[in-house]
Amino acid sequence: MVTLKVDNPGLPEQLALVDYRRCVAELYASVREGPGDPEVRWQHYRAGREHLFASHPQSPLSPAQQAHFHGLEYFPYDPALRFAVPLDTAVDAADFTLELRDDGPVRMRRCGRVNINIENQPVSLSLFWILGYGGGLFLPFRDQTNSHETYGGGRYLLDTIKHADLGQEGDRLVLDFNYAYNPSCAYNERWQCPLAPVENRLPVAVRAGEHAYPSETARGSPGTPPAR
Structure with missing residues (x-):
């Protein structure tokens, strides 16, 4: 280690x-x-x-x-919320544009989807490719713990540009919700963050990963969801 x-x-x-x-x-x-x-x-x-x-x-x-x-603060570790899943790339490769105060427009493209079961309920999440120099995979999500137990703007599961990446098992992508973490804007209002689009708002509570930072839960969601 x-x-x-x-x-x-x-x-x-x-x-x-x-x-x-x-x-x-x-x-x-x-x-x-x-x-x-x-x-x-x-x-x-x-x-x-x-x-x-x-x-x-x-x-x-x-x-x-x-x-x-x-x-x-974190939820207790839950091995049932670690997944190694195939990436379904047969998706509409739509582009999204996100305006960030200091960085200007950031573009990302839907590049795949994963299908998993949480609390015996099938759910799916879209993965996005950040367009521009270098690029990278990005998976933000929201769930039913937001604004109560977790940050109101949702959390990140994968962001390879920032090296938040648990890798693969063969041709399967490792997604572990125990590592779900808050975007920087959850801690300090000087940051602006891309947040999950509507399609990545899960109908279930994901009680794994990072809690809301103390005193930050009620502050709202200063990040910005992408627009088409």
Whole structure:
């Protein structure tokens, strides 16, 4: 397992951001490649993520929030909410445009769909490809815990641009809701985040992954859902 640390908190902002993303990439790689019980690997992921939030200069938290940070809350680990599923690419490859305050228009394209069962109910989720330089897979979702137990704007399950990626088992994509995490705008209003479109709003409660950040649940959803 990788032990994450902040080597130089005085780095210039751009290098600090590169360092943060490198740490995230190493953290997910350690989950994918690490031996042992899946719950132990998940606990390692939690500890690494909390370390970055508490100490890294590119944490989603402001310095004032970091000074009072006491950890992130999660639902108990549920092995039934880990899936290795085929990606159905026979979908309408529609494009969506998202306007972000600082980054301008961000375009993404529906590129596939996964079908799973949660609480004995069949549900499906669309995957999107972020268009532009490099690109990447993106899977945001909402569910019936939002605005109560979890952040009102929903959570992310996969974002390969930011290295949030649990990999594959053969030709099957690994999606583990125990790793569902909040977008940065759930912690601090300086961030703008792409949120799940209507088709990724699940009719079930997904009680796995990260809870709403304390005091943030009632603040609303400052992120932006994509528009056609």
